[in-house]
Amino acid sequence: MQLTDLETPALIIDRERMDANIARMHRHVHGLHCSLRPHVKTAKCIEVVRRVLEGEPGGITVSTLKEAEYFFGHGLRDIVYAVGLAPNKIGHVAALIERGAALTVLIDNVSIVAPLAAAARDRPIPVLIELDVDGQRSGVAPDSALLLEVARAVAAAPGLELRGVLTHAGGSYGCRSEAALVEFAELERSGAVRAADRIQAAGIPVPVVSIGSTPSALFSRNLHGVTEVRAGVHVFQDLVIAGIGVCSVDDVALSVLVSVIGHRADRNWIITDGGWMSLSRDLGTASQPLDQAYGLVRSSEGEAPADDLIVKSTNQEHGIIAERHGNTVDLGRYPVGTLLRVLPNHACSTAAQHSQYHVVAGRSPAVQTTWSRFSGW
Numbered sequence: 518m519q520l521t522d523l524e525t526p527a528l529i530i531d532r533e534r535m536d537a538n539i540a541r542m543h544r545h546v547h548g549l550h551c552s553l554r555p556h557v558k559t560a561k562c563i564e565v566v567r568r569v570l571e572g573e574p575g576g577i578t579v580s581t582l583k584e585a586e587y588f589f590g591h592g593l594r595d596i597v598y599a600v601g602l603a604p605n606k607i608g609h610v611a612a613l614i615e616r617g618a619a620l621t622v623l624i625d626n627v628s629i630v631a632p633l634a635a636a637a638r639d640r641p642i643p644v645l646i647e648l649d650v651d652g653q654r655s656g657v658a659p660d661s662a663l664l665l666e667v668a669r670a671v672a673a674a675p676g677l678e679l680r681g682v683l684t685h686a687g688g689s690y691g692c693r694s695e696a697a698l699v700e701f702a703e704l705e706r707s708g709a710v711r712a713a714d715r716i717q718a719a720g721i722p723v724p725v726v727s728i729g730s731t732p733s734a735l736f737s738r739n740l741h742g743v744t745e746v747r748a749g750v751h752v753f754q755d756l757v758i759a760g761i762g763v764c765s766v767d768d769v770a771l772s773v774l775v776s777v778i779g780h781r782a783d784r785n786w787i788i789t790d791g792g793w794m795s796l797s798r799d800l801g802t803a804s805q806p807l808d809q810a811y812g813l814v815r816s817s818e819g820e821a822p823a824d825d826l827i828v829k830s831t832n833q834e835h836g837i838i839a840e841r842h843g844n845t846v847d848l849g850r851y852p853v854g855t856l857l858r859v860l861p862n863h864a865c866s867t868a869a870q871h872s873q874y875h876v877v878a879g880r881s882p883a884v885q886t887t888w889s890r891f892s893g894w
């Protein structure tokens with residue numbers, strides 16, 4: 518099958534770029550004597566995750582119990598569910614553990630401890646304490662009294678096993694320079710290690726110190742005291758990650774193939790069948806120095822076209838492409854039926870709009886294979 522055989526819009530993975538992104542993270546983390554527990558929420562696809570797990574211990578991170586179910590069904594047992602646990606999911610967690618999943622849950626409060634412990638059956642439920650090292654989201658502060666309160670409550674609960682601490686320095690996405698990224702990575706590492714040390718000093722063992730986001734993982738300079746790194750979007754990369762200087766636009770492995778369906782010569786617009794339903798509404802680069810609107814346009818071979826084109830606006834199933842600065846475009850270069858690729862602002866949001874990936878390699882128009890993905894909870 519060729520790209521021209523696909524019905525558009527269609528989600529495309531460039532396998533060469535993806536493999537290079539996976540290898541880069543692997544090299545970096547292993548170079549710092551640590552290993553990766555990849556986050557599978559971006560890909561939600563076993564074929565992709567198998568490639569990410571090559572040379573790694575085999576544990577994964579999930580953001581939904583649906584991911585946990587799917588990957589457990591594909592033989593991956595060691596799973597960290599890295600979103601704070603809602604009471605209505607306790608039964609589901611206990612059932613997965615009963616079926617053989619080594620499923621670890623994340624908590625940041627004492628109120629969940631008793632109902633969670635009560636749900637434990639034959640084996641204790643493994644628990645990580647969520648830390649907030651950058652004031653961006655959920656979690657307990659590494660230096661807070663609450664950290665020790667939660668740790669003691671888990672350690673004392675008969676049905677639970679305290680595994681350690683976990684943090685995600687999402688604030689790393691706000692960095693604007695290499696120095697800031699390096700500093701943020703160290704903030705994440707040192708905060709997690711400090712929290713683990715405090716719990717250990719209280720006489721409670723902390724075997725796991727889990728940190729990571731794609732920016733902080735790739736800009737960490739040492740991982741002393743860390744037992745695992747988590748990252749997920751690095752597999753595909755995207756325009757947000759490129760915008761903060763963590764990768765280049767040429768590294769982005771995910772794109773949406775769209776067709777030109779018409780023009781508005783009076784406005785200098787190219788109209789496509791790639792609207793927000795296929796690209797997503799994510800305007801993640803809007804707060805960056807280079808706003809890519811709904812996505813950056815590439816040729817069907819994945820290369821920069823003659824004009825600097827972005828998807829300026831979208832309707833549900835229409836994309837409006839224009840030159841970034843409003844310059845005149847020779848619309849004759851993009852006749853009706855032309856295939857273009859749109860690089861996503863945020864790979865997770867764009868992939869979530871689709872149920873399959875079509876896999877190509879580099880400039881070749883051949884579609885090598887198709888992989889399923891899923892969404893939902």
Ligand SMILES: Cc1ncc(COP(=O)(O)O)c(C=O)c1O
Nearest residue numbers: 556599685730731747748749750
């Ligand atoms: C808890 C947790 N760990 C790891 C990650 C992976 O980070 P990234 O998407 O930057 O690769 C995320 C992403 O949101 C996360 O929420």
